[in-house]
Amino acid sequence: MIQTKLEHVKKVYNHVKSNRNKSEYSKRRCDYAEYYKKCKVKNIVLYEAFAARGMLCSPYALFKEFMNRSDFDKYEHVWAIYDMEDNEYIINKYKNVSNVRFVEFNSNEYLKALAEAKYIINNSTFPGFVTKKDEQIYINTWHGIPLKTLGYDLPDANIAVANTMRNFLSADYLISPNKFHSDIYLKAYKLDGLYEGTIIEEGQPRSDMIYHADRDEVIDQLKHEGVTIDPNKKIIMYAPTWKGSDFGKPELGLNAYFEFLDKVKSRIDTEKYQVFVKPHQQVYRFIKDDPSLSGDFIPATIDTNSLLSIVDILVSDYSSIYFDFLDTGRPILFYIPDLEMYKGYRGVYFPLEELPGPTTKELDDVVGWINNIGDVQKEYQEIYNKNVEWACPRDDGNVSKKVWEIILDGKEGYNLRKADTKKKKRVLLFRGTMSENGITHSFMSLLNNFDYDKYDVTAYVSAGANDTAAKNRVLELNKNVRTLKRVGTWNADFKEDFMKEVFFETGIKNDFFMKQFPHDMFDREFRRCFGQTHFDYVIDFSGYSPFFSMLLLHAEGAKKLIWQHNDLKADREKVVNGKQPHIIKLRTVFSLYPYFDKIVSCSKTVMEVNKKNLQTPKTKDKFFYAANTLNFDRIQACLKEDIELKMNGKVYLVKTEQDESESTKKLELMEAPRENYINFVTIGRMSTEKNHLALIKAFAKLSKEYPQARLHIIGDGTLKQQIEKEIFDQNLTGKVILTGNISNPFAYMKRCQCFILPSLHEGQPIVLLEARTLQMPLIIGKFSSVSDSVMENGQLLIDTDEESIYQGMKEFMLGNVPSYSFSPERYNEEAYGDFEKLLD
Known part of the structure; x- marks a missing residue:
């Protein structure tokens, strides 16, 4: 026995050793853990923006403001960069600042910095393995005021927001530009009631870049990145958001970009205007190496708000970039060719009539507005001003300064919000x-x-x-x-x-x-x-x-x-x-x-x-x-959902299920139990304790006496092959029906005449409560805890051997299984009451 255990330990050792290098991610999280344990927190500030795309957004604004502080030299400032070559221009700008360092994203230097930085700053999310130390201060700035729905307002939120929620709950500070955005944190992300950090509602740090950017420097960087810009012409910039149902796999839409460029350029005064496209950050990473995207396309390594400072007309869709552009006071045009489709999937927070500019699905309208931009701006000036008033109430070029005064200096008197964690x-x-x-x-x-x-x-x-x-x-x-x-x-x-x-x-x-x-x-x-x-x-x-x-x-x-x-x-x-x-x-x-x-x-x-x-x-x-509760509403809803379809004398249930992308639906037909048969049904995973093999053998005996009997088994599991073999060996093909797992089993059960559960052991089977809700006659095996699942005169109890199961089904055929009355509402009241007592 000792030798066996030692061999088992050795096996575990080898398994752990191999798993730690099984993938790049596995190695990375293990290396991070080593740094996490060994490295002490130091006076380091780690900055990351858009998964290390570059020196961008609010982290960049906070960095630039820190440079103006007297304590800048007391800290080492580390920037995480995904592509060093892409960011050559901006890296060279700071290469001679002795306490500024650049580390490659996911490198060991990056992992070490994550483990020892006093302040970690991100405008999105850190990787899933990152754990904030108690001594660290995590500042999440996020990356814009939402027009599109976010958080748990998304249709697939319970899956889509996983890492975002993990990051928010770890953050000491969340940065918010206004009350609306703070409410997005608290309500759309359901942080109210749980979040123990602080929301700083003093504006977007990145808005400072619009106020303080150097025009010549921005143009110089654009030229360095291959953008064919003329400093003497006005700039029209088209900046659509990403599209698709999966943020990790956006629709690229390159043809739409070229169509916009071609049509607009051909119908405006190109002596006065020049036109550029700025793809969304998430799109850019997929298209940056495309050789056709040169000259007219602005790379994601250019800070957006610095860029906006030199843009004269912004064309966008439902991107949050238009909120940033409000600080310029310059005109915004909304070209939204796919609004209805997008609203159908995801939704937006504001109706079109509240946008600070005209909206259209037609590119021709955009061209017309550009050629008459003065009148368009006058027409929308009032609603534009209202948007500025609520969206950018505190943007004044000093937001980053205020943020650092709150976090580093403990200065009071600013707009701070907290979640209510005491009410419930x-x-x-x-x-x-x-x-x-x-x-x-x-x-x-x-x-x-x-x-x-x-x-x-x-x-x-x-x-x-x-x-x-x-x-x-x-x-x-x-x-x-x-x-x-x-x-x-x-x-x-x-x-x-x-x-x-x-x-x-x-x-x-x-x-x-x-x-x-x-x-x-x-x-x-x-x-x-x-x-x-x-x-x-x-x-x-x-x-x-x-x-x-x-x-x-x-x-x-x-x-x-x-x-x-x-x-x-x-x-x-x-x-x-x-x-x-x-x-x-x-x-x-x-x-x-x-x-x-x-x-x-x-x-x-x-x-x-x-x-x-x-x-x-x-x-x-x-x-x-505490007894299991019953999902009565689900049963009622499911009974209404399934559509009955009759074809060639048979009844089919039409099931509608979404595919993996959650964007399309597929139809599936399942033959319903026939009315001219006596249909027994059971539900349960195909596992030893469910006693399926004894049930099938018992049914084989019953079937010889009652050829009109059928047995339906709903479920799947490890014993499926054995069960299929038993059905074949007993010559019951077509008489015992295996449905597999059904997302909506209740319409199927409703068409059967008797529910049978011959289990060897159970807890409190919910399937019995569900069958009672459908008022089905019940045959139940005497498993050890069965007394909690029975009602007076409400079922037939049987032993769990093959002969007893056969006799039980025969009793139903003879009309000897009792009927009963069951109130799911009253049952749930009592069951939930038992549960709540546990929390007293």
């Missing part, structure tokens, strides 16, 4: 992978039943990149919830990584290994995931992952609860394909129970079973229970 109790619930099972639906149901007037609720979840169904479930979570999708992964040095894996993967818990356990790594990981936030309650609603159970135990000051959804001793000992998949992980989870405040089962009987099997002197008083 803050609850964090962890589910993990939103896979298709009862735990996931219990989790989703609980979120639908929460009292959001009393609780500020954060859901922490994950979904595999290729698991479209799980991602859709993440998107379906209750909109009152702040959903944080896990992004990135932990950073750890080799010893921490190794000791973590020994603890979780080998089951070894001797004194030596316990003393070496990397608690610092988990403290760091909690901060990486949730920033500076504190919760009143953290709930491990999964209860199966030792890593995440341990992570939640590092929530400082929170009451900690862990859920038990099943007879966990039976689950630990379960055999699947000759293996025990849960034995080590559940043993490790059990070892963590003493550190939780409450161990919560999904029913009273499940609690009694688990307490009997798992209690120790340290946990005997920690066992509680």
Whole structure:
């Protein structure tokens, strides 16, 4: 046994060693962890803008203002740069400033600077592995006032905002130009109630560049970058935003750029005007090496606000750049050929009539306005001024100075805003992978039943990149919830990584290994995931992952609860394909129970079973229970959604599902259970405890007596091949129907006559509550906690052997399974009441 464990430890060692160099990202996060632990915080300021595109935006404005301060020389100023060659001009400008240094993005020098800088500044997001130290000050300036919807106002927000939320919750300061933008932070990003940093509402630092830019210097840089600019002509600049449903893969739209240039140039006075296109930062990185984009295209390494200082007419669409241009007082034209399509996907915060300039879908209109720009400007002057008044109330050329006075000098009297973190109790619930099972639906149901007037609720979840169904479930979570999708992964040095894996993967818990356990790594990981936030309650609603159970135990000051959804001793000992998949992980989870405040089962009987099997002197008083809630609204909605289609004498259910891009929908037909058959149905993952093989053998016997009987199995899992083989061996092809997982199973169930659940062990099966909501007759196996799932005269209870299952189905055929009355609304009231008592 000792030799076996030592071999296991050696195997873990080799696994950790190989994984640390498995990819560039893995190596980077591991190297960062080494610097994080070894490097002390120093007087360093690290600046990064647009994933290190260049010296740009508000970080650049803050840097330039810092140069005017008497304490500039007390700090080393480090700029992260993605492409040194692209930024040659601006790097050369500061190469002789002794305390200014440039590091290549993602290099070891960059990782070290991240670990030891006192101030870290970004206008977007740092990579997923970065964890702010307590001694560090993180300033997030963001990059513009939004016209387009942001945060949780996006249709795919629960997935799309993951790293942004992680960065915001870590930031000590968020920079805001106005009340509207502060409200975007607090409401659209749901920071109100949780964020513990400060919003500085004193304007955009980058606006200073419009006031202070040197025209000759800007033109010189443009020429250096290959732009064919004439300093004696007025400048028209077309600056559209990025387009698409995935920020990482924008639609490039090069033809639209060339069309704009060709048409406008051909119909205006080119002796007076010159025309340029400025692609969005996110688009530029994909097209910068295209040789056709020279002369008329402005590279993203040019600071936008410095550039705006020399632009005479701006043409844009729904880009936030127009808010910046308001500081110039010069005319803005809005060319939006795809507005309706864009609004249909994403949405905008302001109607067209509130924009400070005319709008059109036609390029001809833009040309006409340019040729009559004086009259156009007069016509829109009043609404232009109103936009300046609310959007740029504090832009005066000194925003960066005010920001540094607040952060470095502690100067008071400025406009600062804080989130209200005292009004409600803050609850964090962890589910993990939103896979298709009862735990996931219990989790989703609980979120639908929460009292959001009393609780500020954060859901922490994950979904595999290729698991479209799980991602859709993440998107379906209750909109009152702040959903944080896990992004990135932990950073750890080799010893921490190794000791973590020994603890979780080998089951070894001797004194030596316990003393070496990397608690610092988990403290760091909690901060990486949730920033500076504190919760009143953290709930491990999964209860199966030792890593995440341990992570939640590092929530400082929170009451900690862990859920038990099943007879966990039976689950630990379960055999699947000759293996025990849960034995080590559940043993490790059990070892963590003493550190939780409450161990919560999904029913009273499940609690009694688990307490009997798992209690120790340290946990005997920690066992509680709260019944699963029921998502009644989902059932009702699903019954309405499925469209019935009749073809060739058969009834089909028409299911509508979105594809992975979430931009298009696909139709799928599924043959519904036929009315001329007696249809039994069961739901559950194809796993040992669901007892599918015994059910199929029992049905084979029933089918010989009742040829009109059919059995429908909804679900999928590791035993699918065995189940398919059993169906074939029993000559039941066409009589036992495997549907796989169905996103909407209720319309299918509704067309069946009897629900059967012959499980060997369960917690409190939500499928029984769902079947009761549909008023289906029930046949239920006598699993250990079944007493919490029965009603008086509300089901037929059977033993779980093959013969008993057969007799149970036969009793239904003979009309001997009782009917009942069930109120899902009353049930939910009682179940949620039990849950809320746990938080008292």
